[in-house]
Amino acid sequence: xxxxxxxxxxxxxxxxxxxxxxxxxxxxxxxxxxxxxxxxxxxxxxxxxxxxxxxxxxxxxxxxxxxxxxxxxxxxxxxxxxxxxxxxxxxxxxxxxxxxxxxxxxxxxxxxxxxxxxxxxxxxxxxxxxxxxxxxxxxxxxxxxxxxxxxxxxxxxxxxxxxxxxxxxxxxxxxxxxxxxxxxxxxxxxxxxxxxxxxxxxxxxxxxxxxxxxxxxxxxxxxxxxxxxxxxxxxxxxxxxxxxxxxxxxxxxxxxxxxxxxxxxxxxxxxxxxxxxxxxxxxxx
Amino acid sequence: xxxxxxxxxxxxxxxxxxxxxxxxxxxxxxxxxxxxxxxxxxxxxxxxxxxxxxxxxxxxxxxxxxxxxxxxxxxxxxxxxxxxxxxxxxxxxxxxxxxxxxxxxxxxxxxxxxxxxxxxxxxxxxxxxxxxxxxxxxxxxxxxxxxxxxxxxxxxxxxxxxxxxxxxxxxxxxxxxxxxxxxxxxxxxxxxxxxxxxxxxxxxxxxxxxxxxxxxxxxxxxxxxxxxxxxxxxxxxxxxxxxxxxxxxxxxxxxxxxxxx
Numbered sequence: 001x002x003x004x005x006x007x008x009x010x011x012x013x014x015x016x017x018x019x020x021x022x023x024x025x026x027x028x029x030x031x032x033x034x035x036x037x038x039x040x041x042x043x044x045x046x047x048x049x050x051x052x053x054x055x056x057x058x059x060x061x062x063x064x065x066x067x068x069x070x071x072x073x074x075x076x077x078x079x080x081x082x083x084x085x086x087x088x089x090x091x092x093x094x095x096x097x098x099x100x101x102x103x104x105x106x107x108x109x110x111x112x113x114x115x116x117x118x119x120x121x122x123x124x125x126x127x128x129x130x131x132x133x134x135x136x137x138x139x140x141x142x143x144x145x146x147x148x149x150x151x152x153x154x155x156x157x158x159x160x161x162x163x164x165x166x167x168x169x170x171x172x173x174x175x176x177x178x179x180x181x182x183x184x185x186x187x188x189x190x191x192x193x194x195x196x197x198x199x200x201x202x203x204x205x206x207x208x209x210x211x212x213x214x215x216x217x218x219x220x221x222x223x224x225x226x227x228x229x230x231x232x233x234x235x236x237x238x239x240x241x242x243x244x245x246x247x248x249x250x251x252x253x254x255x256x257x258x259x260x261x262x263x264x265x266x267x268x269x270x271x272x273x274x275x276x277x278x279x280x281x282x283x284x285x
Numbered sequence: 286x287x288x289x290x291x292x293x294x295x296x297x298x299x300x301x302x303x304x305x306x307x308x309x310x311x312x313x314x315x316x317x318x319x320x321x322x323x324x325x326x327x328x329x330x331x332x333x334x335x336x337x338x339x340x341x342x343x344x345x346x347x348x349x350x351x352x353x354x355x356x357x358x359x360x361x362x363x364x365x366x367x368x369x370x371x372x373x374x375x376x377x378x379x380x381x382x383x384x385x386x387x388x389x390x391x392x393x394x395x396x397x398x399x400x401x402x403x404x405x406x407x408x409x410x411x412x413x414x415x416x417x418x419x420x421x422x423x424x425x426x427x428x429x430x431x432x433x434x435x436x437x438x439x440x441x442x443x444x445x446x447x448x449x450x451x452x453x454x455x456x457x458x459x460x461x462x463x464x465x466x467x468x469x470x471x472x473x474x475x476x477x478x479x480x481x482x483x484x485x486x487x488x489x490x491x492x493x494x495x496x497x498x499x500x501x502x503x504x505x506x507x508x509x510x511x512x513x514x515x516x517x518x519x520x521x522x523x524x525x526x527x528x529x530x531x532x533x534x535x536x537x538x539x540x541x542x543x544x545x546x
Contacts, residue, residue, distance in 0.1 A: 011546075048546075054379050056545040075290070075381040083379035089371035093308035094301065105297040106380040108290065134308070150376070 001070070001158050001189045002030040002053060007062035009048055022048045023059070024214045030191045030206075032067060035184050037200030037221075038193035039281060040210035046193040047086055049210070050162050054083055070158060079107060082156035084147045086163040086193075092136035096127065096146050099135060103150040117153045124179060125149050140167035148176060152183065159183065161192035165199050177203050201277035209281065221277060228280045229272060235260070236268040243268065287386070294382050295390045302394025307401075311356060315402045318352045319409045326413045338419030339508055345410025346428055346504050353403055353436035358459050360395045361443035364388075365540070366452040374545060385537040392444065392533060396437050403433045424507050427518050431501040434525035438496055439463060441532040448539045465491070466498030496528055 009023040023045045030036045040046045051057045053064050055074075070080040090099055097118065104114035122128035125145040130138060138146065144167050151159060159180075165173045173196075180190050180203055194200050200207055201221055209217040217224060231250040236243065237260050248256045253270070260267060287295060326344050330337045365388070368374035377387055407429050415421075442462055446455035469488060472478060478485050500521045506513045 051375075051546060054375070056375060056378070058544060078379065078381040081379065083375070085372040085375040085379075087372065088376060090373055090376070091301070091305045091371075093305050098301070098304065102297065102301045103376070103380065106294055106377065106382055108293065147376075 001032045001067045002160075002191065003065040004028055004049065004053065005063050005065065007049065007052055007059045007064070009045075009052060009057070010060045022213055023052075025062070026210070026213070026215050027062075028208045028215055028218045030189065030208075032069070032189050033184075033187060034205040035180060035190045035203055036192075037204035037207045038191060038210070039195070039197060039200055039207055040193075040216075041195065044210040045213040046210055047162055050160060050193060053160070054081075066158075079154070080157045082151035082154065082159045084151040084159075084161045084164055087140075087167070088143055088147045090135050090143065090146070093134055095134055096131040096138070099146065100131070100150055100153060104153050107154040109154060114153065117155075118149070121149045121152055126175070141169065141172050144168055144176075145172075148179070157188060159188055159190045159192075161190070163194060164192050165194060165196060173199065197278040197281050198276070207277070224280060225275065225277060228275050230275070232273040234269075234271045234273060236270075238266040238268055239263075247273070290381070291383060291386050294380075295386050295393070298377070298382070298387060298390025299393040299397065302391050303397045306360060306395060306398045311360065311398060312402060312405070314352065314356065315405050318348055319406060322348050322406070322409055323413065326417075330417055337417045338414055341413045341417050342410070342419060342425070343504070343508055345406070345413060346432065346507070349403060349406045349410060349429070350432045350435065350502075350504075352406065353399055353432060354439050354463060356402055357395075357399055357436045357440035358443050358456055358463075360398065361440040361459075362447050362452050362456045364391050364395065364440075364444040364447060366447050366455075369545060378545075384541050388444075388536055388540045389533065392441065392536070395440055399436050399440060400433060403429065403436065422507070424503060424513060427513075428503040428507055431503055431521065431525070434522070434529070435498055435501045438498075438525065438529055438532070441529055441536065442496070445532050445536045445539070448536060448543060462495055463498060466496045467502065468499070469497060470499040497524075501525060 005027055007023050007026045008021070011020045011022055026045070026049060038046050038049070048057070052059050055064070066077050071077045091102075094102065100118050101111070101114050104117065109117070118131065122131060125148055127142060127145040127149060130142055130146075135143070135146070144164065148164065151161070165176060168176065177199060180192070184190050204221055206219060207217065207221050207224065208215070232247055233250055233253045234245055234247055235253070235256060236245045238244070246256070250272075257267060257270070322345060326341045329340045329344060333340045365374070368377075368391075374387070378384060411425070414425075439459060443455050443459040446458050450458070469492060473485065473488050478488065503513065505511065
């Protein structure tokens with residue numbers, strides 16, 4: 001759906017300061033139909049990559065390519081993309097409903113189509129009660145919800161979200177993650193950046209991980225976890241004094257289980273030591 | 286040339302830009318100024334002997350001109366910088382909206398708010414003027430038209446400057462351009478300048494590049510019954526329109542190439 005080819009971005013913003021390299025020869029691909037997480041610490045280059053992908057800023061070298069299925073020219077491609085920037089504020093004096101109509105009309109939707117979409121999505125995002133209020137009265141979470149609504153208003157094939165879950169409470173995050181999974185099920189490709197690793201692990205098929213402006217990992221979430229599984233098992237058992245747990249190397253697992261059984265201890269569970277994506281990411285940090 | 290889709294998006298951006306600006310209570314300033322105008326004109330009328338209608342017109346056109354320029358600078362400085370600060374520009378141009386259409390739509394939207402402001406204050410000014418016995422002269426309409434052109438030019442200048450400098454600097458530079466643009470014609474006739482041809486040439490060069498706002502000021506002609514030829518009026522109108530179009534083209538060119546970070 002989206003390919004970044006050898007993107008390097010050097011900022012020369014200050015007159016007497018050293019140029020700053022935000023991205024170094026970064027190449028990755030967002031495959032169609034997948035939910036792809038874009039991970040990296042603050043300042044790793046995630047937002048810069050997204051801005052280059054959306055043509056808000058130009059790369060120093062390299063180029064961006066969108067799938068031909070999105071369209072031949074820029075207008076067609078952008079009509080098929082739903083983009084939500086990081087920490088959006090929107091137009092403070094417009095009402096939520098006005099803002100939805102504004103965005104819908106930019107995509108040539110009719111008033112009826114926009115009303116239908118608002119009717120469908122506003123209750124899902126739990127923002128329907130505030131649509132007739134000015135946006136400057138919205139909380140951070142409400143801004144994020146109306147942002148999601150206008151991102152989906154034209155039924156885009158490719159959804160790009162920059163830190164979409166920041167500013168939301170755990171219930172809000174769960175609701176929005178459910179919607180991400182739902183739109184993916186009907187064939188939409190979702191690419192979203194986040195520094196909340198557990199959210200990415202929960203919903204994403206693939207992950208792209210940037211570290212200090214360079215690509216560190218690109219691939220499936222399962223693969224990176226499998227590659228980082230240690231050859232250790234956790235055995236939980238019960239003796240006279242209660243529940244206990246031991247860690248053994250996989251090669252000695254069977255011997256240890258036999259020993260525990262011979263001692264008449266009850267085996268409760270045997271689990272491979274499977275790290276979470278968060279643990280893997282923190283390790284590479 | 287704009288195609289049908291771009292034209293419809295241009296209308297949408299202009300409409301919602303104007304709506305946002307009006308709802309931001311920018312026109313409260315107009316209403317307050319209108320009220321102040323009524324009070325000042327009444328006071329001046331009470332204390333003036335002989336020409337109360339001229340005083341009403343003087344106050345009215347002066348307030349109209351200054352308030353329009355003030356609103357133009359205030360709105361124009363935030364035209365792009367506020368969009369970037371609030372990240373609203375990203376959400377608009379990630380839709381199928383060309384950058385040139387976006388900036389043109391913003392300019393048209395804010396210009397329409399300026400025109401509404403000018404129409405309201407003009408209506409108040411003219412009611413007061415006719416109310417105290419003033420007679421209609423076609424030059425009054427020209428003076429109001431030129432005030433509108435001056436305000437739109439200021440809006441264009443401050444928004445152009447905000448593309449290349451900070452918001453504060455663009456406001457300061459615009460105010461300087463406004464002051465110099467009004468006084469340059471008077472400065473050129475000073476003996477100090479006449480004795481220094483190189484300085485005179487520099488001022489001539491300035492006049493070729495930056496706007497000569499003095500040309501748009503018809504107030505003195507109107508108040509002192511100095512006739513103005515129609516060729517001057519039409520050539521000044523053409524000057525204002527062409528200058529405005531040139532700034533719009535330059536703004537579109539710069540915004541097309543600007544890194545929106």
